[in-house]
Amino acid sequence: MANCYFCGTEIVPPVYRSSECPECGKDLKICYNCEFYSEGSHWDCRESIPDAVRDKDRSNYCDFFRLGRQSKEEKENKTAVDAFNKLFGD
Secondary structure, rough: OEEOOOOOEEOOOOOOOOEOOOOOOOOOOOHHHEEEEEOOOOOEEEEOOOOOOOOOOOOOOOOOOOOOOHHHHHHHHHHHHHHHHHHHHO
């Protein structure tokens, strides 16, 4: 199940550049909704993108985009757990 990064609403593929969340109206084809988004990676992406995407919360033309499966809250929780584990060990 894929979820809108902003509100957590379930998103049914496919997602196009013009797609918006039916609940909150935010763009869906954004870095934060992408499976390859990885904060801290080169340009925050696990793919070999040729240029940095500056507005990660706005629709873009990335050819690597693949709808991810986590909402903002889930990603924040994972980031917090990862930071805790890095600080105190697994």
